[in-house]
Amino acid sequence: MTQKKFQRMLYGGDYNPNQWPEETWSEDLRIFKKAAINSASVNIFSWAKIQPSEEVYDFSELDKIIAMLTADNYDIVLATATAALPAWMFKKYPEVGRTDYEGRQHKFGQRHNACPNSLVYQKFARRIASKLAERYGDNGNVTCWHVNNEYGGECFCENCEKAFRVWLQSRYGTIEALNEAWNMDFWGHRVYEWDEIVLPNALSEGIGYDDTAFAGISLDYRRFNSDSMLENYKMERDAIRAFDQETLITTNLMGTYKNLDYFKWAKEMDIVSWDNYPSYDTPPSYSAMCHDLMRGLKEGQPFMLMEQTPSQQNWQPYNSLKRPGKMRAQSYQAVAHGSDTVQFFQLKRSVGACEKFHGAVIAHAGHENTRVFKEVADLGHELANLGDQLLDSRTKSRVGIIFDWDNYWALEYTSGPNKDLTYVDQIHQYYQAFYDKQIAVDMISVDSDFSQYDVVVAPVLYLVKAGLAERLEAFVQQGGQFLTTFMSGIVNESDNVYLGGYPGPLRNMLGIWVEEIDALAPEQFNHSVFADGSVFKNNLLCDILHLEGAHSLASYQSDFYAGTSVVTNNQFGQGQAWYVGSQLEPAGIAHIVEQLAEAAHIKSLTKEDSGLEITTREKAGETFTFILNFQEKAQDLPVEFIGKTDLLSGEMLTKETSLASFDVVILK
């Protein structure tokens, strides 16, 4: 398969002309042109319109839209429209709807409402994707297929229950293997026939949405549900491929969204795309981590920023305006971390329904004389000037942080020791320490080739699947630096504990044994005292551990385990294995990461503590350095960059150059 590639940086977003009278379309395009918009995502929620009944398809309106965009040489991102079922389908085939966690079958409404295991839904979805590909697949302006939209949610209907049993048979082979994997003799759960198994929702194993009596079952249900939707995606993808072998196919992901194992999904996607919706108070390091995760899904391949809002969301509790310059800064942050597109949801605000207050390029005012449009247009022209020089450039990182959906699920299902422990927050704490030091990070999977990194960090590596410990050991033995934390090495893929002492299969490499795990209530804390005399608060969980070869970097200051180690380091082969036995305050994590980077001879991009975000992309021997100021005040540039020229302004940086709040420079 020789796939088409992007010929330019896509700048545009979701466009819904079929919600508006045809006579208004040309005015839209006039305005888009003023903003140098060159791309549009269309047909996203049009199923009910292009298929008014079971046997009738009507592409007349879509034909016009495609023709219009083609005539203006847009890059068209063409959606398959399957993310919201037509009402007639619900009426005739109620089984297409989902049954929720509470066991309630839903009727027509909202979106993302299809049962992934409904054969009726599958039939109709495959057919519409097929018809669209047949009709538009050879249009050269169709640059990308956008399958469905923001896959997510879950279904607990009887069809899913039956499909789950089939999935389990394929996974376990025998009922005995399943009983063992789920430790079914606990609470007398042993099953003898496959059809004794039921879905783990509020009517069976579920204890509130987030907890479960049997993590093994619920974990498999999450895998099954992710796989079920992935099968939906693959089915549409294959239907498209039957008519169009060249165009990129994607579906838009959602960062750290919990329900789907995106590493598994990305394998089936030609290019990753995602929707970035930070809240007014989301730290920039969090957005950066999400971008790096999206880039990591396909091992560094550039991705698409499929959606962001030009200014305001509508569905957050407090939908602040993006301050002047913030949207531009966030757009360049995406590019800095690997995006080859800057796309908005949405190009034009809806007149009604729940997203009508969501920001758009064309506001309800209907014209271009708005602050937001001006910023969109300025950015459009700036990107146009930049041209394709950044396109397909790559990020080089010597640090990998493991992100793993199995772990995410398993850790958060765990009953005990501390309910406040959440997965993404733990990952972000370590990511942030590198971010603050301007050290590039790849977000990697447990299946990554660790040898390409000097440092691998795996906070709360609770679930360690077969073979992983051995691969990590090999990495360290060959000179790598590996860091992990409390609640690591605890369970296997089925959430069964590795017996013999925590951290199980990681114990040998780490040179420690964790005898006990103390849980601290929110009002409680301890302190970690380092050899250099620095002291940091720690809380949440406190491992009580024994050194088995490792040496201590820091010890607890108080409580009955005062003086025992909380942070350790173990020489293992050519490398070192680090362990952090409690949740340290950010400065404490920074302190550890500093030592870790030193051990790996990794340096920050600047020695100054500027608070700036500084990252690079490389292409054909050229390095592009992105410097962003997410602080509220202007910031002088580090001395390293004086004398270089900013690609955006064309100006040379001098001693006097200071970067305003939300300002950006790109240096080559």
Add this chain to the structure above:
Amino acid sequence: MTQKKFQRMLYGGDYNPNQWPEETWSEDLRIFKKAAINSASVNIFSWAKIQPSEEVYDFSELDKIIAMLTADNYDIVLATATAALPAWMFKKYPEVGRTDYEGRQHKFGQRHNACPNSLVYQKFARRIASKLAERYGDNGNVTCWHVNNEYGGECFCENCEKAFRVWLQSRYGTIEALNEAWNMDFWGHRVYEWDEIVLPNALSEGIGYDDTAFAGISLDYRRFNSDSMLENYKMERDAIRAFDQETLITTNLMGTYKNLDYFKWAKEMDIVSWDNYPSYDTPPSYSAMCHDLMRGLKEGQPFMLMEQTPSQQNWQPYNSLKRPGKMRAQSYQAVAHGSDTVQFFQLKRSVGACEKFHGAVIAHAGHENTRVFKEVADLGHELANLGDQLLDSRTKSRVGIIFDWDNYWALEYTSGPNKDLTYVDQIHQYYQAFYDKQIAVDMISVDSDFSQYDVVVAPVLYLVKAGLAERLEAFVQQGGQFLTTFMSGIVNESDNVYLGGYPGPLRNMLGIWVEEIDALAPEQFNHSVFADGSVFKNNLLCDILHLEGAHSLASYQSDFYAGTSVVTNNQFGQGQAWYVGSQLEPAGIAHIVEQLAEAAHIKSLTKEDSGLEITTREKAGETFTFILNFQEKAQDLPVEFIGKTDLLSGEMLTKETSLASFDVVILK
């Protein structure tokens, strides 16, 4: 129709002798007489007793009760008993019960439990109302019919779903009109047949009880549900009218209760009645606003205070006793704002079930030697002394504040910009400013004749139905003062945005264009700086607006829109249109309202800042002035009233007269 009128101020309340042995009734009446009670509401929840089975009716007990009250010349408020279904009806016809928002069909229990669209319920309710009217309609002591009780709640059963479709057909005519009204091409919702439409509950469009994916659908459901219950009311009313053409017919309302459009309901009621249950910390201005709203439902016609507690509620979290004098003060507050009755729930405390701790005239102690009874009795005799001189007197207001249920519903369904925005709170903030200045206010509907007012205030006039903007413009052009706020002029009756720029149809009159609406999180605020140098905090939402003819009264102090206008005034014809672009702290609203009143040459009833509530009612050329002290300390009377005589005490007010906490004077 020549309706009977009240011949005296009704003083009494809910009485439930059928819960007690007959031999106790005479003792009750002996006690009531000591309190000068002259009225009783009976038969409210007696359906199961007067109709023990489908075919049997038994009025023997009710006959005795009516006869007893008639013999003692009570004004009888006779209820139709339909607000709680008999258990036998549930058993035989389960469909009479409601299906809740979660989609669960309810079984027998509680009250207000009838599906409004159940034909079975309708048949039985009509029949019992008819039989009661036939039997008691010509009793001269039956002064008022009390249909059902506190209509409310909602139903999502299949019968309601079908009835909703019929209601929609009647509203929209064609499915195309409905698709447009609901903006159904958003999220591919287009329907082709009426029976594709489902009720918007948790199983379809609902997102938690308070939110919805399609505000247009949910808004129509609220209208439909309000109408369905109104049809229930009208059905009973008409059944009564077939036998009794003269007696007033009402049903008791609940102030700002959200689910029913009381302005629409009041058109079908002969007299408004309502139940007033402030909490221990409800500000008196809030109760005053509710009274004025109830008076406004029928354009100033006096209303009935149908229920209040003599001292304590039972269903609030903290059911404080009413301090000595507070019940009297609250009673006179009702009268001051237009009530011609003072009625309690309840005359006698129940022995069991969930309201047994609800205050009553006769406590569980069973006798009259209680503080609460003494206060009830003192008030009864005081009212008796007052006689009928206040009866049917009217309130004159030059200020109207718009209250609109469509707006209430639509505003609170809106997804974005700020989840903390609620309707009634916004209305009350402006009401309170007038209240604190002792300026009389009418609570009016969007259909009111504005020309009777000098000032019309419409906070958050989010939904502007067809014709309203024109009528407001005419009002201002002819010299009126109109004030509105942020989130106004946004949508039409179907919650579709008025395109072209906020505040849509109000923009011309206001002389502004609101380009953006910033949402502030709870920890954020800005300041509004007025021309006179006064500065007030503002928060919640901040409009960023352009002057298009209006002049600025105040500007933002900080953020990127510092210096732009937050409060504006526009000369429009002979009048002025005021706009307040953010939520100002109370002192800021007071500052604006002061200027507004000045512009309309409206003066406070006193120049002193006494903190007293001062209002008037007029009748036959006489003006009655009510002065109430809801403060915790005694308060000197403003000089304006010195020399006048208090109708209650008969004493002349002197310089030394001070009004104790919770005390009242009425001046003529």
Add this chain to the structure above:
Amino acid sequence: MTQKKFQRMLYGGDYNPNQWPEETWSEDLRIFKKAAINSASVNIFSWAKIQPSEEVYDFSELDKIIAMLTADNYDIVLATATAALPAWMFKKYPEVGRTDYEGRQHKFGQRHNACPNSLVYQKFARRIASKLAERYGDNGNVTCWHVNNEYGGECFCENCEKAFRVWLQSRYGTIEALNEAWNMDFWGHRVYEWDEIVLPNALSEGIGYDDTAFAGISLDYRRFNSDSMLENYKMERDAIRAFDQETLITTNLMGTYKNLDYFKWAKEMDIVSWDNYPSYDTPPSYSAMCHDLMRGLKEGQPFMLMEQTPSQQNWQPYNSLKRPGKMRAQSYQAVAHGSDTVQFFQLKRSVGACEKFHGAVIAHAGHENTRVFKEVADLGHELANLGDQLLDSRTKSRVGIIFDWDNYWALEYTSGPNKDLTYVDQIHQYYQAFYDKQIAVDMISVDSDFSQYDVVVAPVLYLVKAGLAERLEAFVQQGGQFLTTFMSGIVNESDNVYLGGYPGPLRNMLGIWVEEIDALAPEQFNHSVFADGSVFKNNLLCDILHLEGAHSLASYQSDFYAGTSVVTNNQFGQGQAWYVGSQLEPAGIAHIVEQLAEAAHIKSLTKEDSGLEITTREKAGETFTFILNFQEKAQDLPVEFIGKTDLLSGEMLTKETSLASFDVVILK
């Protein structure tokens, strides 16, 4: 029936070898022996394993386990395994599952999942109990039968609904009596046929899980549900007794667990056993109260501590480790209050499912080299040294505090006056005052023989069943001291108010009349001023009362009832009746309890205010004194104990002896 008695103090706990390979069992026993463990509870959740299908039973594995334990002379606590249904039973007979409060029928999952009124469940449960008793009943090492496990929860299915009607017919005889008991004429609830009655859940009378429109119905449902499960217990017990007339039969209770009336249950149990799971911040007085309650269930008979964790729970929000010594201290606290066993959940940690992080004697590390094991082993040997001298010793108390499930249920169903009022907290406030003074307390039922006590305390004795007031009067008349509080004497067994004045049937003895009950919001309080000038905060509820013979001990300081009595004392016959009309701060309650103890000539075990827990058990004329230090710091022993010898250490206490944190001495 001549029952077997314990021959030694049981030390051990839940053991689940059937979750582990047979070859690991001997290693377990080797480790247990090192801890002097002499007892194991087995077969608790093994139903699915010993009955793989409807017709097949397989005891081969259990035979081995029993044989192994017998060979090592374990005291075996043999469970009937009926607390978790096999999956096959759900598949074939879905009705065995429960229907929850929301009306949802559950599928297979979790545990405690049997509908108590399912005939299918009953048949199978009876049969398995019977087979186990037949097979193992004559094994001399089977010391105790453990029926089911932690009975609890509830069911709202149709079978239960029908059974409820039968239960009601038996309770009330006629429908008329039921209508009166439930005050059904309130809200028109009168029923005419038994089958009009429905269960009071979310689909009928329930208002959220904790509230109800008809407390009478919900109260009866609680009684019915407790009785239904008790019938399940009795059914299994009787099935066992058919084969084994000698062995003790129990089921493990849960302290103040709300759903089951444990006083009624205890009558059917040979010995009480219970599971003690304090949180990290549970005050030791609370655990002490629970122990005393468990001892009180069978009027002082020693009980079994069936479960506690060696260190950590898993299901609490913050599962702190038990600090060194804390487990030992908690174990001796159980013994000090009447336990004849110290048993753990669990002897070995599970490898998977939701309790895998629950503490155990054998940790996941799998060996004995852990702090926790060492503490378990030290305690085991200490207990072994202690021998049987404490076995079957008794506690002597002159103070009884009434705990009553009817009251618990009724008080918490009450709508009003203050939602923050909870039953157990009120009881504990008074318990704590005695605990702090080292005065022994028996927790007693309303049916206890009060004459064995000098003082009876009954906080919030809201529900007073027939005959109770008379029995309390007799107690006081004969010289007893009786204390009760606000919200007492309000309702009868059906939650109908005693008319004529609060506190109803207690009024005569207390010599007061409570006219009003004020409810204070959380930010509000008053002060109680005592005759000696001491002043204490009070809040929550404030009775406004009249003295009718009683004299005042303290008065309110402020509000409109300032100066009226809040604490009173009434001489009644030879004794005194005390009343506390508000919730006083702990020091205030201590102040009252001091006077109360003085009046009864009851003295603390020491005059020193040491903060130590000091209690006694007696046997054959010997008194054992237990002194425990639950404080964080070491504490000198009171002078009274100097010169005595500690049974545990064998050392004599001197002036210098100080008790470390969590340390214990036992003196004879």
